[in-house]
Amino acid sequence: MANVTAEQAATIKEIVCEILELEEDEVTGESLFREDHGADSLRAIEILASLEKEFKVTIDQAELSRMVNLNGVYEVLAESAGW
Amino acid sequence: MTTNPAGGVHDAARRVVLTGFGVFSSIGVGAAEFAEGLRSGRSGAKPITVFDTEGFEHTNGCEIRGFEPERWIRNLDAAQLGRASQFSVAAARMAVQDAGLDPADLREQRGLISIGTTDGESWDLDRLVASQLAKGSAEMDRSIAGRIRAGRLSASIAQELGLTDVEAVTIPTACAAGNYAIGYGFDAVRSGEADYALCGGADAMCRKTFAGFYRLGTIAPERCQPFDIDRKGLLTGEGAGVLLLETLESALARGARIYAEVLGYGLNCDADHQVAPLESSVARCMELALENAGVKPEEVDLISAHGTGTKANDVTESRAIRSVYGTTPPRTVSVKSMLGHTMGAASALAAIACSLAITHGFIPPTINHASTDPECEIDCVPNEAVEADLRIVQNNGLAFGGNNAVVLLGRYEA
Numbered sequence: 001m002a003n004v005t006a007e008q009a010a011t012i013k014e015i016v017c018e019i020l021e022l023e024e025d026e027v028t029g030e031s032l033f034r035e036d037h038g039a040d041s042l043r044a045i046e047i048l049a050s051l052e053k054e055f056k057v058t059i060d061q062a063e064l065s066r067m068v069n070l071n072g073v074y075e076v077l078a079e080s081a082g083w
Numbered sequence: 084m085t086t087n088p089a090g091g092v093h094d095a096a097r098r099v100v101l102t103g104f105g106v107f108s109s110i111g112v113g114a115a116e117f118a119e120g121l122r123s124g125r126s127g128a129k130p131i132t133v134f135d136t137e138g139f140e141h142t143n144g145c146e147i148r149g150f151e152p153e154r155w156i157r158n159l160d161a162a163q164l165g166r167a168s169q170f171s172v173a174a175a176r177m178a179v180q181d182a183g184l185d186p187a188d189l190r191e192q193r194g195l196i197s198i199g200t201t202d203g204e205s206w207d208l209d210r211l212v213a214s215q216l217a218k219g220s221a222e223m224d225r226s227i228a229g230r231i232r233a234g235r236l237s238a239s240i241a242q243e244l245g246l247t248d249v250e251a252v253t254i255p256t257a258c259a260a261g262n263y264a265i266g267y268g269f270d271a272v273r274s275g276e277a278d279y280a281l282c283g284g285a286d287a288m289c290r291k292t293f294a295g296f297y298r299l300g301t302i303a304p305e306r307c308q309p310f311d312i313d314r315k316g317l318l319t320g321e322g323a324g325v326l327l328l329e330t331l332e333s334a335l336a337r338g339a340r341i342y343a344e345v346l347g348y349g350l351n352c353d354a355d356h357q358v359a360p361l362e363s364s365v366a367r368c369m370e371l372a373l374e375n376a377g378v379k380p381e382e383v384d385l386i387s388a389h390g391t392g393t394k395a396n397d398v399t400e401s402r403a404i405r406s407v408y409g410t411t412p413p414r415t416v417s418v419k420s421m422l423g424h425t426m427g428a429a430s431a432l433a434a435i436a437c438s439l440a441i442t443h444g445f446i447p448p449t450i451n452h453a454s455t456d457p458e459c460e461i462d463c464v465p466n467e468a469v470e471a472d473l474r475i476v477q478n479n480g481l482a483f484g485g486n487n488a489v490v491l492l493g494r495y496e497a
Contacts, residue, residue, distance in 0.1 A: 040356065041358075041359070042299075045298060061300045
Protein backbone atom coordinates (compact mmCIF):
# COMPACT_ATOMS: atom_id res chain seq x y z
CA MET A 1 0.00 0.00 0.00
CA ALA A 2 1.27 3.40 -0.92
CA ASN A 3 2.25 5.83 1.76
CA VAL A 4 -1.02 7.76 2.03
CA THR A 5 -3.02 8.54 5.16
CA ALA A 6 -6.63 7.43 5.48
CA GLU A 7 -7.65 11.04 5.18
CA GLN A 8 -5.63 11.56 1.98
CA ALA A 9 -7.00 8.31 0.55
CA ALA A 10 -10.56 9.43 1.26
CA THR A 11 -10.01 12.77 -0.45
CA ILE A 12 -8.44 11.07 -3.48
CA LYS A 13 -11.32 8.63 -3.73
CA GLU A 14 -13.83 11.44 -3.48
CA ILE A 15 -12.13 13.32 -6.33
CA VAL A 16 -11.95 10.23 -8.53
CA CYS A 17 -15.61 9.34 -7.91
CA GLU A 18 -16.71 12.88 -8.61
CA ILE A 19 -14.93 12.91 -11.97
CA LEU A 20 -15.98 9.41 -13.01
CA GLU A 21 -19.52 10.05 -11.78
CA LEU A 22 -19.51 6.99 -9.55
CA GLU A 23 -20.75 6.15 -6.07
CA GLU A 24 -17.87 5.51 -3.68
CA ASP A 25 -18.95 1.92 -3.02
CA GLU A 26 -18.67 1.11 -6.74
CA VAL A 27 -14.90 1.69 -6.76
CA THR A 28 -12.28 -0.53 -5.17
CA GLY A 29 -8.52 -0.11 -5.04
CA GLU A 30 -8.20 -2.56 -7.91
CA SER A 31 -11.19 -1.77 -10.14
CA LEU A 32 -9.98 -0.29 -13.43
CA PHE A 33 -11.13 3.20 -14.43
CA ARG A 34 -11.22 2.44 -18.14
CA GLU A 35 -12.27 -1.21 -18.30
CA ASP A 36 -14.58 -1.35 -15.28
CA HIS A 37 -15.87 2.20 -15.08
CA GLY A 38 -15.90 3.37 -18.72
CA ALA A 39 -13.45 6.22 -18.23
CA ASP A 40 -11.47 7.63 -21.16
CA SER A 41 -8.18 9.48 -21.50
CA LEU A 42 -9.79 12.86 -20.92
CA ARG A 43 -11.20 11.74 -17.56
CA ALA A 44 -7.74 10.48 -16.63
CA ILE A 45 -6.29 13.91 -17.35
CA GLU A 46 -9.08 15.51 -15.34
CA ILE A 47 -8.22 13.26 -12.39
CA LEU A 48 -4.55 14.15 -12.68
CA ALA A 49 -5.30 17.87 -12.91
CA SER A 50 -7.69 17.81 -9.94
CA LEU A 51 -5.19 15.96 -7.77
CA GLU A 52 -2.46 18.43 -8.69
CA LYS A 53 -4.71 21.26 -7.62
CA GLU A 54 -5.96 19.66 -4.41
CA PHE A 55 -2.56 18.49 -3.18
CA LYS A 56 -0.46 21.28 -4.76
CA VAL A 57 1.87 18.85 -6.48
CA THR A 58 3.02 18.33 -10.06
CA ILE A 59 2.39 14.93 -11.57
CA ASP A 60 4.29 14.01 -14.73
CA GLN A 61 1.78 13.20 -17.45
CA ALA A 62 3.77 10.05 -18.26
CA GLU A 63 2.48 8.67 -14.93
CA LEU A 64 -1.02 8.47 -16.42
CA SER A 65 -0.17 4.96 -17.60
CA ARG A 66 0.07 3.87 -13.94
CA MET A 67 -3.02 5.74 -12.80
CA VAL A 68 -5.40 3.04 -13.97
CA ASN A 69 -7.06 2.39 -10.62
CA LEU A 70 -7.21 3.89 -7.14
CA ASN A 71 -4.16 2.00 -5.88
CA GLY A 72 -2.19 3.25 -8.86
CA VAL A 73 -3.30 6.80 -8.14
CA TYR A 74 -2.31 6.50 -4.45
CA GLU A 75 1.15 5.32 -5.48
CA VAL A 76 1.78 7.96 -8.09
CA LEU A 77 0.50 10.73 -5.85
CA ALA A 78 2.57 9.59 -2.87
CA GLU A 79 5.69 9.54 -5.05
CA SER A 80 4.96 12.86 -6.71
CA ALA A 81 4.24 14.54 -3.39
CA GLY A 82 7.15 12.88 -1.63
CA TRP A 83 4.91 11.46 1.14
CA MET B 84 -2.22 14.08 -69.92
CA THR B 85 -5.96 14.09 -70.17
CA THR B 86 -7.57 17.17 -71.65
CA ASN B 87 -10.71 16.77 -69.61
CA PRO B 88 -10.97 19.21 -66.77
CA ALA B 89 -10.37 17.53 -63.45
CA GLY B 90 -13.59 16.36 -61.93
CA GLY B 91 -15.21 16.03 -65.34
CA VAL B 92 -17.46 19.11 -65.12
CA HIS B 93 -17.36 21.13 -68.33
CA ASP B 94 -19.95 23.86 -67.83
CA ALA B 95 -18.06 27.09 -67.02
CA ALA B 96 -21.11 28.44 -65.19
CA ARG B 97 -20.90 25.53 -62.75
CA ARG B 98 -17.15 25.30 -62.27
CA VAL B 99 -15.82 27.15 -59.26
CA VAL B 100 -12.39 28.76 -59.24
CA LEU B 101 -10.21 30.59 -56.75
CA THR B 102 -9.14 34.03 -57.90
CA GLY B 103 -8.14 35.94 -54.77
CA PHE B 104 -6.37 35.15 -51.51
CA GLY B 105 -6.05 37.05 -48.27
CA VAL B 106 -3.36 35.65 -46.00
CA PHE B 107 -2.20 36.50 -42.51
CA SER B 108 0.18 33.90 -41.14
CA SER B 109 3.25 33.68 -38.95
CA ILE B 110 5.35 32.86 -42.03
CA GLY B 111 4.07 35.54 -44.36
CA VAL B 112 1.38 38.10 -45.12
CA GLY B 113 -0.25 38.02 -48.55
CA ALA B 114 -0.17 35.25 -51.14
CA ALA B 115 3.28 36.07 -52.52
CA GLU B 116 5.06 36.21 -49.19
CA PHE B 117 3.16 33.15 -47.96
CA ALA B 118 4.21 31.18 -51.06
CA GLU B 119 7.81 32.22 -50.47
CA GLY B 120 7.57 31.14 -46.82
CA LEU B 121 6.15 27.76 -47.81
CA ARG B 122 8.76 27.20 -50.47
CA SER B 123 11.65 28.10 -48.22
CA GLY B 124 10.33 26.09 -45.27
CA ARG B 125 10.09 29.08 -42.95
CA SER B 126 9.16 28.48 -39.30
CA GLY B 127 6.70 30.73 -37.49
CA ALA B 128 7.67 29.42 -34.04
CA LYS B 129 8.71 31.96 -31.42
CA PRO B 130 8.05 32.78 -27.75
CA ILE B 131 4.41 33.71 -27.14
CA THR B 132 3.78 37.35 -26.25
CA VAL B 133 0.03 37.77 -26.95
CA PHE B 134 -0.95 36.39 -23.54
CA ASP B 135 0.65 35.75 -20.18
CA THR B 136 2.46 32.40 -20.20
CA GLU B 137 3.52 32.43 -16.57
CA GLY B 138 3.29 28.98 -15.03
CA PHE B 139 3.86 27.12 -18.30
CA GLU B 140 7.17 25.40 -18.83
CA HIS B 141 7.05 25.58 -22.63
CA THR B 142 5.84 28.79 -24.23
CA ASN B 143 6.41 28.76 -27.97
CA GLY B 144 3.69 29.50 -30.49
CA CYS B 145 3.27 30.76 -34.03
CA GLU B 146 1.94 34.22 -33.42
CA ILE B 147 1.77 37.12 -35.84
CA ARG B 148 3.91 40.07 -34.84
CA GLY B 149 3.52 43.54 -36.25
CA PHE B 150 -0.05 43.07 -37.49
CA GLU B 151 -1.42 46.42 -38.67
CA PRO B 152 -5.18 45.94 -39.07
CA GLU B 153 -5.79 49.61 -39.85
CA ARG B 154 -3.87 49.19 -43.11
CA TRP B 155 -6.68 46.94 -44.31
CA ILE B 156 -9.71 47.95 -42.27
CA ARG B 157 -10.87 51.35 -43.49
CA ASN B 158 -14.59 51.70 -42.86
CA LEU B 159 -14.88 50.08 -39.47
CA ASP B 160 -12.85 51.19 -36.47
CA ALA B 161 -10.26 48.42 -36.27
CA ALA B 162 -9.70 49.08 -32.58
CA GLN B 163 -13.34 48.19 -31.93
CA LEU B 164 -12.98 44.71 -33.44
CA GLY B 165 -11.66 41.64 -31.66
CA ARG B 166 -8.32 40.29 -32.87
CA ALA B 167 -9.87 37.34 -34.74
CA SER B 168 -12.29 39.67 -36.55
CA GLN B 169 -9.41 41.98 -37.38
CA PHE B 170 -7.70 39.03 -39.03
CA SER B 171 -10.82 37.91 -40.91
CA VAL B 172 -11.77 41.39 -42.13
CA ALA B 173 -8.23 42.30 -43.15
CA ALA B 174 -7.86 38.98 -44.99
CA ALA B 175 -11.20 39.44 -46.77
CA ARG B 176 -10.25 42.88 -48.04
CA MET B 177 -6.91 41.52 -49.15
CA ALA B 178 -8.61 38.62 -50.99
CA VAL B 179 -10.91 41.02 -52.88
CA GLN B 180 -7.96 43.21 -53.82
CA ASP B 181 -5.87 40.18 -54.79
CA ALA B 182 -8.69 39.07 -57.09
CA GLY B 183 -8.44 42.40 -58.89
CA LEU B 184 -11.90 43.39 -57.70
CA ASP B 185 -13.26 46.52 -56.09
CA PRO B 186 -15.78 45.98 -53.27
CA ALA B 187 -18.15 48.08 -55.40
CA ASP B 188 -18.11 45.29 -58.03
CA LEU B 189 -19.22 42.79 -55.42
CA ARG B 190 -21.97 45.02 -54.03
CA GLU B 191 -23.95 44.51 -57.22
CA GLN B 192 -23.82 40.73 -56.91
CA ARG B 193 -25.24 38.12 -54.59
CA GLY B 194 -22.60 36.84 -52.23
CA LEU B 195 -21.77 34.48 -49.44
CA ILE B 196 -19.34 35.07 -46.61
CA SER B 197 -18.43 31.95 -44.65
CA ILE B 198 -15.68 32.05 -42.06
CA GLY B 199 -14.61 29.12 -39.92
CA THR B 200 -13.25 29.45 -36.44
CA THR B 201 -12.32 27.44 -33.37
CA ASP B 202 -12.11 30.14 -30.74
CA GLY B 203 -13.87 33.18 -32.17
CA GLU B 204 -12.93 36.08 -29.92
CA SER B 205 -11.67 33.95 -27.04
CA TRP B 206 -8.61 36.15 -26.75
CA ASP B 207 -11.01 38.90 -25.69
CA LEU B 208 -12.86 36.46 -23.49
CA ASP B 209 -9.61 35.63 -21.70
CA ARG B 210 -9.11 39.31 -20.94
CA LEU B 211 -12.71 39.81 -19.90
CA VAL B 212 -12.58 36.94 -17.42
CA ALA B 213 -9.23 38.14 -16.08
CA SER B 214 -10.70 41.57 -15.45
CA GLN B 215 -13.80 40.07 -13.85
CA LEU B 216 -11.63 38.03 -11.48
CA ALA B 217 -9.43 40.98 -10.62
CA LYS B 218 -11.99 43.78 -10.37
CA GLY B 219 -15.44 42.22 -10.35
CA SER B 220 -18.25 41.99 -12.89
CA ALA B 221 -19.16 45.68 -12.74
CA GLU B 222 -15.78 46.60 -14.19
CA MET B 223 -16.01 44.33 -17.23
CA ASP B 224 -15.46 46.26 -20.46
CA ARG B 225 -18.79 46.66 -22.28
CA SER B 226 -17.27 47.16 -25.70
CA ILE B 227 -15.30 43.93 -25.39
CA ALA B 228 -18.32 42.04 -24.09
CA GLY B 229 -20.33 43.31 -27.06
CA ARG B 230 -17.98 41.90 -29.67
CA ILE B 231 -17.41 38.40 -28.30
CA ARG B 232 -19.94 36.62 -30.51
CA ALA B 233 -18.24 34.53 -33.20
CA GLY B 234 -20.79 35.79 -35.72
CA ARG B 235 -18.81 39.02 -35.82
CA LEU B 236 -16.00 37.30 -37.75
CA SER B 237 -18.16 37.11 -40.87
CA ALA B 238 -20.65 39.96 -40.26
CA SER B 239 -17.80 42.45 -39.85
CA ILE B 240 -16.53 41.56 -43.33
CA ALA B 241 -19.92 42.44 -44.81
CA GLN B 242 -19.93 45.73 -42.88
CA GLU B 243 -16.39 46.68 -43.79
CA LEU B 244 -16.86 45.98 -47.50
CA GLY B 245 -20.41 47.32 -47.62
CA LEU B 246 -21.82 44.03 -48.90
CA THR B 247 -25.54 44.01 -48.23
CA ASP B 248 -26.77 41.25 -50.54
CA VAL B 249 -24.92 38.50 -48.70
CA GLU B 250 -25.42 35.69 -46.28
CA ALA B 251 -22.71 36.01 -43.64
CA VAL B 252 -22.08 32.92 -41.53
CA THR B 253 -19.43 31.88 -39.07
CA ILE B 254 -18.87 28.13 -39.00
CA PRO B 255 -17.62 26.94 -35.63
CA THR B 256 -16.44 23.43 -36.49
CA ALA B 257 -13.15 23.86 -34.71
CA CYS B 258 -9.98 22.79 -36.47
CA ALA B 259 -11.68 21.68 -39.69
CA ALA B 260 -13.77 24.86 -39.94
CA GLY B 261 -11.83 26.46 -42.80
CA ASN B 262 -12.59 23.53 -45.09
CA TYR B 263 -16.23 23.51 -43.99
CA ALA B 264 -16.45 27.19 -44.94
CA ILE B 265 -14.90 26.54 -48.36
CA GLY B 266 -17.28 23.63 -48.95
CA TYR B 267 -20.26 25.82 -48.15
CA GLY B 268 -19.04 28.52 -50.51
CA PHE B 269 -18.39 25.95 -53.23
CA ASP B 270 -21.97 24.69 -53.05
CA ALA B 271 -23.40 28.22 -53.05
CA VAL B 272 -21.44 29.30 -56.12
CA ARG B 273 -21.76 26.01 -58.00
CA SER B 274 -25.51 25.95 -57.52
CA GLY B 275 -25.86 29.56 -58.63
CA GLU B 276 -27.27 30.69 -55.30
CA ALA B 277 -24.36 33.08 -54.98
CA ASP B 278 -22.27 34.84 -57.60
CA TYR B 279 -19.19 34.88 -55.42
CA ALA B 280 -18.10 33.67 -52.00
CA LEU B 281 -15.55 34.91 -49.51
CA CYS B 282 -14.61 31.81 -47.55
CA GLY B 283 -11.95 30.84 -45.09
CA GLY B 284 -11.07 30.83 -41.45
CA ALA B 285 -9.68 33.04 -38.72
CA ASP B 286 -8.40 32.59 -35.19
CA ALA B 287 -6.36 34.57 -32.69
CA MET B 288 -4.15 32.74 -30.22
CA CYS B 289 -5.59 32.64 -26.74
CA ARG B 290 -4.59 31.42 -23.32
CA LYS B 291 -7.70 29.26 -22.91
CA THR B 292 -6.89 27.03 -25.86
CA PHE B 293 -3.17 27.00 -25.13
CA ALA B 294 -3.88 25.85 -21.57
CA GLY B 295 -6.37 23.23 -22.76
CA PHE B 296 -4.01 21.72 -25.32
CA TYR B 297 -1.18 21.97 -22.79
CA ARG B 298 -3.17 20.00 -20.24
CA LEU B 299 -3.94 17.35 -22.84
CA GLY B 300 -0.20 16.92 -23.21
CA THR B 301 -0.27 18.03 -26.85
CA ILE B 302 1.86 21.21 -26.80
CA ALA B 303 5.36 20.72 -28.20
CA PRO B 304 8.20 22.22 -26.15
CA GLU B 305 9.81 24.12 -29.03
CA ARG B 306 8.83 23.05 -32.52
CA CYS B 307 6.22 21.06 -34.38
CA GLN B 308 7.52 17.87 -36.05
CA PRO B 309 4.67 16.14 -37.86
CA PHE B 310 5.20 12.45 -38.71
CA ASP B 311 8.58 12.41 -36.93
CA ILE B 312 9.39 9.57 -34.58
CA ASP B 313 10.28 12.16 -31.91
CA ARG B 314 7.31 14.43 -32.46
CA LYS B 315 6.14 16.05 -29.26
CA GLY B 316 2.92 17.76 -30.25
CA LEU B 317 1.67 20.94 -31.81
CA LEU B 318 2.31 24.63 -31.44
CA THR B 319 -0.69 26.91 -31.35
CA GLY B 320 -0.78 29.54 -34.05
CA GLU B 321 -2.99 32.29 -35.41
CA GLY B 322 -4.01 34.14 -38.52
CA ALA B 323 -6.54 34.05 -41.29
CA GLY B 324 -6.93 32.76 -44.79
CA VAL B 325 -9.75 34.04 -46.99
CA LEU B 326 -10.39 32.77 -50.52
CA LEU B 327 -12.50 34.42 -53.19
CA LEU B 328 -14.60 31.86 -55.06
CA GLU B 329 -16.41 32.62 -58.29
CA THR B 330 -17.57 30.71 -61.32
CA LEU B 331 -15.12 29.97 -64.08
CA GLU B 332 -17.44 31.88 -66.38
CA SER B 333 -17.18 35.00 -64.24
CA ALA B 334 -13.40 34.70 -63.88
CA LEU B 335 -12.89 34.25 -67.62
CA ALA B 336 -15.24 37.11 -68.45
CA ARG B 337 -13.22 39.56 -66.41
CA GLY B 338 -9.84 38.10 -67.31
CA ALA B 339 -9.02 37.17 -63.73
CA ARG B 340 -5.95 35.22 -62.69
CA ILE B 341 -7.04 31.73 -61.63
CA TYR B 342 -5.01 30.10 -58.87
CA ALA B 343 -6.87 26.79 -58.84
CA GLU B 344 -10.26 25.17 -59.21
CA VAL B 345 -12.33 23.80 -56.34
CA LEU B 346 -13.25 20.28 -57.43
CA GLY B 347 -15.29 19.14 -54.47
CA TYR B 348 -15.33 18.39 -50.79
CA GLY B 349 -16.50 15.91 -48.19
CA LEU B 350 -17.73 16.33 -44.64
CA ASN B 351 -18.62 13.93 -41.89
CA CYS B 352 -18.93 13.83 -38.14
CA ASP B 353 -18.60 10.62 -36.18
CA ALA B 354 -18.90 12.11 -32.67
CA ASP B 355 -16.91 9.08 -31.54
CA HIS B 356 -14.65 10.86 -29.06
CA GLN B 357 -14.09 14.43 -27.89
CA VAL B 358 -10.46 14.58 -28.95
CA ALA B 359 -9.28 11.28 -30.49
CA PRO B 360 -9.64 10.95 -34.28
CA LEU B 361 -11.33 7.81 -35.64
CA GLU B 362 -9.41 6.22 -38.52
CA SER B 363 -12.39 4.75 -40.36
CA SER B 364 -14.30 8.01 -40.34
CA VAL B 365 -11.28 10.06 -41.47
CA ALA B 366 -10.89 7.60 -44.37
CA ARG B 367 -14.59 7.84 -45.17
CA CYS B 368 -14.39 11.62 -45.31
CA MET B 369 -11.60 11.44 -47.89
CA GLU B 370 -13.71 9.03 -49.95
CA LEU B 371 -16.67 11.39 -49.77
CA ALA B 372 -14.51 14.25 -51.02
CA LEU B 373 -13.07 12.20 -53.89
CA GLU B 374 -16.56 11.08 -54.85
CA ASN B 375 -17.95 14.62 -54.69
CA ALA B 376 -15.08 15.86 -56.86
CA GLY B 377 -15.30 12.99 -59.32
CA VAL B 378 -11.64 12.21 -58.71
CA LYS B 379 -10.00 8.79 -58.42
CA PRO B 380 -7.38 8.29 -55.70
CA GLU B 381 -4.64 7.62 -58.27
CA GLU B 382 -5.26 11.06 -59.79
CA VAL B 383 -4.27 12.89 -56.60
CA ASP B 384 -0.72 14.27 -56.68
CA LEU B 385 -0.38 15.63 -53.16
CA ILE B 386 -2.13 15.52 -49.80
CA SER B 387 -1.92 18.41 -47.39
CA ALA B 388 -2.46 16.56 -44.14
CA HIS B 389 -4.16 17.81 -41.04
CA GLY B 390 -0.76 16.78 -39.62
CA THR B 391 -0.82 18.38 -36.19
CA GLY B 392 2.33 16.68 -34.93
CA THR B 393 0.57 14.91 -32.07
CA LYS B 394 1.11 11.20 -31.47
CA ALA B 395 -2.53 10.37 -32.08
CA ASN B 396 -3.28 12.46 -35.16
CA ASP B 397 -0.31 11.58 -37.29
CA VAL B 398 -0.59 7.81 -36.91
CA THR B 399 -4.37 7.76 -37.35
CA GLU B 400 -4.30 10.10 -40.34
CA SER B 401 -1.46 8.20 -42.09
CA ARG B 402 -3.32 4.94 -41.67
CA ALA B 403 -6.56 6.45 -42.94
CA ILE B 404 -4.71 7.79 -45.99
CA ARG B 405 -3.24 4.37 -46.72
CA SER B 406 -6.61 2.72 -46.32
CA VAL B 407 -7.95 4.95 -49.10
CA TYR B 408 -4.84 5.27 -51.25
CA GLY B 409 -3.21 1.88 -50.76
CA THR B 410 0.46 1.21 -50.17
CA THR B 411 1.80 4.05 -52.35
CA PRO B 412 -0.14 7.14 -51.30
CA PRO B 413 0.68 10.55 -52.78
CA ARG B 414 3.26 12.64 -50.95
CA THR B 415 1.67 13.91 -47.75
CA VAL B 416 2.90 17.11 -46.12
CA SER B 417 2.01 19.14 -43.05
CA VAL B 418 2.18 22.91 -43.34
CA LYS B 419 1.52 23.03 -39.58
CA SER B 420 5.22 22.25 -39.19
CA MET B 421 5.76 25.84 -40.36
CA LEU B 422 2.55 27.70 -39.38
CA GLY B 423 1.69 25.93 -36.17
CA HIS B 424 -1.92 24.98 -35.63
CA THR B 425 -3.93 28.02 -36.57
CA MET B 426 -7.15 26.30 -35.48
CA GLY B 427 -10.16 27.50 -37.50
CA ALA B 428 -7.82 29.18 -39.99
CA ALA B 429 -5.74 26.04 -40.44
CA SER B 430 -7.51 24.32 -43.30
CA ALA B 431 -8.22 27.66 -45.03
CA LEU B 432 -4.52 28.58 -44.94
CA ALA B 433 -3.66 25.04 -46.02
CA ALA B 434 -6.13 25.28 -48.94
CA ILE B 435 -4.37 28.47 -50.02
CA ALA B 436 -1.03 26.69 -49.61
CA CYS B 437 -2.29 23.85 -51.84
CA SER B 438 -3.45 26.31 -54.49
CA LEU B 439 -0.14 28.17 -54.43
CA ALA B 440 1.65 24.84 -54.72
CA ILE B 441 -0.41 24.08 -57.83
CA THR B 442 0.14 27.57 -59.26
CA HIS B 443 3.87 27.71 -58.65
CA GLY B 444 4.67 24.01 -59.16
CA PHE B 445 6.21 23.01 -55.85
CA ILE B 446 5.46 20.90 -52.80
CA PRO B 447 5.84 22.68 -49.47
CA PRO B 448 8.03 20.67 -47.08
CA THR B 449 7.28 19.23 -43.67
CA ILE B 450 9.98 21.01 -41.67
CA ASN B 451 11.67 20.04 -38.39
CA HIS B 452 11.85 16.49 -39.67
CA ALA B 453 14.65 14.11 -38.70
CA SER B 454 13.30 10.59 -38.88
CA THR B 455 9.86 9.41 -39.99
CA ASP B 456 7.81 7.40 -37.51
CA PRO B 457 7.54 3.86 -38.95
CA GLU B 458 3.88 3.99 -37.94
CA CYS B 459 3.38 6.96 -40.31
CA GLU B 460 4.02 5.28 -43.62
CA ILE B 461 3.99 8.31 -45.89
CA ASP B 462 6.55 10.50 -47.66
CA CYS B 463 6.22 13.82 -45.85
CA VAL B 464 8.75 15.67 -48.06
CA PRO B 465 11.14 16.44 -45.21
CA ASN B 466 12.61 19.90 -44.74
CA GLU B 467 13.12 20.97 -48.37
CA ALA B 468 10.43 21.93 -50.88
CA VAL B 469 10.51 20.00 -54.13
CA GLU B 470 9.50 21.09 -57.61
CA ALA B 471 6.44 19.22 -58.79
CA ASP B 472 3.83 19.41 -61.49
CA LEU B 473 0.63 19.21 -59.47
CA ARG B 474 -2.75 18.65 -61.05
CA ILE B 475 -4.93 17.59 -58.12
CA VAL B 476 -4.30 18.23 -54.43
CA GLN B 477 -6.28 17.09 -51.42
CA ASN B 478 -6.52 19.23 -48.28
CA ASN B 479 -7.43 17.48 -45.02
CA GLY B 480 -9.01 19.14 -42.00
CA LEU B 481 -9.84 17.05 -38.93
CA ALA B 482 -11.37 18.42 -35.78
CA PHE B 483 -12.24 17.45 -32.23
CA GLY B 484 -15.52 15.64 -31.89
CA GLY B 485 -14.79 13.75 -35.12
CA ASN B 486 -15.64 16.71 -37.36
CA ASN B 487 -13.81 16.02 -40.60
CA ALA B 488 -13.70 18.10 -43.78
CA VAL B 489 -11.67 17.40 -46.89
CA VAL B 490 -11.39 19.70 -49.92
CA LEU B 491 -10.07 18.77 -53.36
CA LEU B 492 -8.41 21.41 -55.51
CA GLY B 493 -7.24 21.14 -59.09
CA ARG B 494 -5.11 23.07 -61.51
CA TYR B 495 -7.34 25.08 -63.81
CA GLU B 496 -7.43 23.47 -67.21
CA ALA B 497 -9.65 24.90 -69.93
